[in-house]
Amino acid sequence: MSLTHRNAAELGALMAAGEVSAVEVAQAHLDRVAEVDSRVHAFLHVAAESALEQARAVDARRAAGEKLGPLAGVPIAHKDVFTTRDMPTTAGSKILEGYRPPYDATVTTRLREAGLVILGKTNLDEFAMGSSTENSAYGPTRNPWDLDRVPGGSSGGSSAAVASYQAPLSTGTDTGGSIRQPAAVTGIVGMKPTYGGSSRYGLIAFASSLDTPGPFARTVLDAALLHEAFSGHDVMDTTSIHAEVPPVVEAARQADVAGLRVGVVREFGGEGYQPGVTARFQEAVELLESLGAKVTEVSCPSFTYALPAYYLIAPSECSSNLARFDGMRYGLRVADDGTRSAEEVMALTRAAGFGAEVKRRIMLGTYALSSGYYDAYYGSAQKVRTLIARDFEAAFHQVDVLISPTTPTTAFPIGERADDPMAMYLADLCTIPANLAGNAAISVPCGRADEDGLPVGLQIMAPVLGDDRCYRVGAAVEKAFEDRWGGPLLKEAPSL
Template sequence: MNATELAAAVRSGERSAVEVVEEHLSRIDAREGELHAFNLVMADDARAAAAQIDAAVARGEDPGPLAGVPVALKDNMCTRGLPTTCSSKILDGWKPPYDATVVTRLRDAGAVFVGKTNLDEFAMGSSTENSAFGPTRNPHDPSRVPGGSSGGSAAAVAADFAALSLGSDTGGSIRQPAALCGVVGVKPTYGAVSRYGLIAFASSLDQIGPFATTVADAALALEVIWGHDPLDSTSIGSVPSAIESPLAVLDRGVEGLRVGIVDEITLAEGIAPEVRAAVEAAGLALESAGASVEHVSVPSAEYGLSAYYLIAPAEASSNLARYDGVRYGLRVDGETVEQMNAATRDCGFGAEVKRRIMLGTYALSTGYYDAYYGTAQRVRTLIIRDFERAYERFDVLLGATSPTVAFELGARTADPLAMYLSDVCTVPSNLSGDPAMSVPFGADAAGLPIGVQVLAPALQEATMFRVAAAIEAAKGSAS
């Protein structure tokens, strides 16, 4: 049963939330040892929360649109009184004294949290291999990665450990693992979902979004978590009041919509033939559903990766400065404060985090700022303008999510650049702030899932979901 069905069954009293959560916990019991999707399984809390939902239903109350739905949270979202680790040693022992806004909203909607999921340390990575607690494995093939950085959240939904999960997407960290794990993953418009309580990687790019097994489930989850939050200055005031509900338009079809297939994220070198074929097939499917489909070039998208790998590390170098051993988390003693800071950070951060802190520190340094950070910001402006131009002609854009299907564990760990290329199709939407989502569409010869990416202009989630729903509907006929 998917999230929509579960919530309906629990709300109507047809199924008990406790029974639902037990089912999921038993699946976790059976496969978690192999997959390692979680940093923390919250079995007791989940049972208690489910019992409360059942009690509410028994009293004739409506626990909300996610009544009794088991949800997994990426372990970079603050949960009051529960460890929140970012899969890093540096946060060892830290328990946030507050809940992230998304956590509060999900709980208020009746969701039952089953656990905190594994990620690349501080969300830096594309395979969930950069976790201080060991990698997560792909439920479709445990010898392969689930993608990253939200690999744990993608795997948890793909393995049905949870009906929904949340991830964070800074350069593709929801969409790419969604593609590799064969689930739906959404990065909403920047500012649509509050970042309050999301431990920052790159503040101007980070955005929380849902994983789900269906497009409708993803819309259901998104509409619970989004909306203005006074605690986040970058939160958009008009969400959801002034924008269309994706859930309400899912079955409206794509008749008359103009769809552009973006060459730079479909045909570029490094994008596997079967992935390209899936994008083209999705285009054909939309065409036969009544949309007009054309190829389009967004030239600056090709520089997205370079700009991203300057801006994101620059912001990260500042965001991660606070892990200094003074107030919380790990402390490794030293003779002086400076030595304590250095020893703590040396021991607490993994190699990829250190690499990006150094990259970012360098990019912001006097004498280099303009050449690196400044140029990257100008490229970002170009990308925004190029996408705006494309959206004058198209309602939505289409492309690959990940250049390849899930790769083997260890295949790219020795070559950071090869790993960074995993994000080439997804970073442009983070830089532009526009929404984008990955929908499973077909598989390669070995049966590994492929995701197709749907991109839309800012706040046009409703149109994006309509197109995603049409692609989902055509899935059966693909491959």
Template sequence: MSLTRKTAAELGALIASGEVSAVEVTQAHLDRVAEVDPRVNAFLHVAAESALEQARSVDARRAAGEELGPLAGVPIAHKDVFTTKDMPTTAGSKILEGYRPPYDATVTARLREAGLVILGKTNLDEFAMGSSTENSAYGPTRNPWDLDRIPGGSSGGSSAAVASYQAPLSTGTDTGGSIRQPAAVTGIVGMKPTYGGSSRYGLIAFASSLDTPGPFARNVLDAALLHEAFSGHDVMDSTSIHEEVPPVVEAARRGDVAGLRVGVVKEFGGEGYQPGVINRFREAVDLLESLGAKVVEVSCPSFTYALPAYYLIAPSEASSNLARFDGMRYGLRVGDDGTRSAEEVMALTRAAGFGPEVKRRIMLGTYALSSGYYDAYYGSAQKVRTLIARDFEAAFHQVDVLVSPTTPTTAFPIGERADDPMAMYLADLCTIPANLAGNAAISVPCGLAEEDGLPVGLQIMAPVLGDDRCYRVGAAVEKAFEDRWGGPLLKEAPSL
């Protein structure tokens, strides 16, 4: 088996044993990037020389007898919304084209400390606003299962990089489903940790009360290892949780559901859900029951209002956060010819630098926060958010985890929903409640839809700081399905 087909845990063990060097592993993945990324467009920036230098450093430290972590020397693709002082950070926007930050995000710094080798920065919907990676100013990323389809969003470059074997691991951010939805439609694992469990310092903000860094991988254990590597309290992030990181790796290795109470969310299903998605979801629920879980139906009535509440709260926060992109301090500046006022330069810069979806959300958020409308829109949405958190709390008195389809459909064709924002927003129907409540949630593959042969994801939701439950159940589902399928769902990116 080639190095690019091995799991992150396997690669880490091979490097630690001296069977292969970190340089060899890194070069193999750089070769894979050169081979397939012109068709996929997962990367916005490939840092080949820097990656090889990082790999040489890992090999030297290992040769000197230094004890390194389980992922030392393993390549990773990094979403281009985390600041990196040695690479451009664009957030997928023209307004930050070529911008090089003076500091690393905490997640970036922890990847480096763990010895992970950053291959480069991945494509995304501009400022993480989207569900398809079509909103990137640098062109869409394509789904390795079918190059005419979307890889999900906003972290579509990260999901596609892992699904096409360009990297065994990648980072993403999840504001309304931007890790779990791409993971589902590309047939990999994606985890949204508990809000505050992973640092937002150095993450270019979209919606500060929702943004959550998390891992992508091709299996549950790899995701848990990466989760553990970059999570934990950070004094630089005022919303960072002081608690210890839940025992996610131990849970992923355990992987059993005997005696666990699993709740099927009544509100997720029916009209608008692709039949193949529902069929695979029901098979996954039956599988959990066969493994010894007690399955019950749970009603969370406020979940039906999550989508409209989210699309008031997130744009409102975005309209505030994106005010810093004014053409005055960094990034793009348009019209500064000495004849225009600062206000004119700001207006011209934003008109040229922001894409249509970002402008749409800024205007929506500004309207929701405006005088006379704040209580009617933003204030009401925050009340719905409280009701959703209470629904989760009540549900977790009855069950240990909740399950649902990750997304109502499989990957849709590029361009199909480009002119229909509401249809695009519905891709996050099942994922948004966990963001509004701050809960942990994971997506794991549960098969292929019969209509199109494309991947379907099972979402597993756990209480705040119950991240280990997601990994425990996810690992059990993964093993049982692999036993049934005769190996992983993603044996090879079909269209590559």
């Protein structure tokens, strides 16, 4: 098997055993990027030179007898919303074109400390706002399963990079489903850790109370290894949790659901769900039962209001978070011809630098926070948020994990929903509750829809700091399905 088709744990073991060098692994992946990314467009920036340099450093440390972590020398694609001092950081926006941050995000630092080799920065919906990566100012990313379809979003570059074997691992951020939905529609694993379980320092903010960095991988174990590598408390982010990282790697290896109580969220299903998605989800339920899990239906009535609440809270926070992009200190500045006031330059810069979806959300949020509307919009949305957290709490008294389809449909064609924001927003219907309540949730492949042959994701939700349960159940499902399929789902994807 070629190096690019090996998973991260295998690559780590091969390098530890001295069978292959980090430079060879990095070069193989860079070659793969050169071969396929003109068609996929997962990367906004490929850092070939620095990747090889990092790989050489790992090889040198290993040669010097240093004990390295399990992912040392493993290549990774990094979502272009994390700051990197040696690479441009754009957040997929024109307003940050060419911007080079003077500091590394905490996640970036921890990737480097773990010896991961950063291949480059991946495409995303502008400022992580979207579910298709079509909102990137630098053009859409394409789904490796069907190049005319979207890879999900906002972390679509990261999902496509892993699904097209350009990297065994990638980073994402999940604000309303931006890791789980792209993972689902590209047939890979994507995890949203508990809010505060991974640091937001250096993550360009979309919605502060929701943004959560997390891993993409082709296996549940790989996702757990990456999760463990960059998570944990960070003094630079006071919303990061003071607690040990849950035992995610151990759970991924355990892969056992016997006796586990699994709840199916009643509110997710029926109308608006593609038949193939419903069928594959039903199969997953049966599979879990066959593995000894006790599956029951659980009602979470407030989940119905999650989408509208999210579309008040996230835009409100983003309207404030994105105020700093004013052309005064960094990034794009237009119309500064010496005749215009600072206020005009700010306004014209923002008009030129932000895309339509970003402007739409800034306007929504500005309105929702404005005097006289605050209580009705932002205030009510926060109450809904509390109710959703209570629904989760009540549900987790009855069951250990909750499951649902990750997203109501498979990957949709590029352009299909571009002019219909509401249709686009529905892609996050099932993923948003976990963001509003801060819970952990993962998406793992559960087959292909009969009508279009495209991958379907199973979402497994766990309590706050119960991240290990996501991995434990996810790994069990993965193992059982792979036994049934004779290998990973991704094997069925067309080769590029």
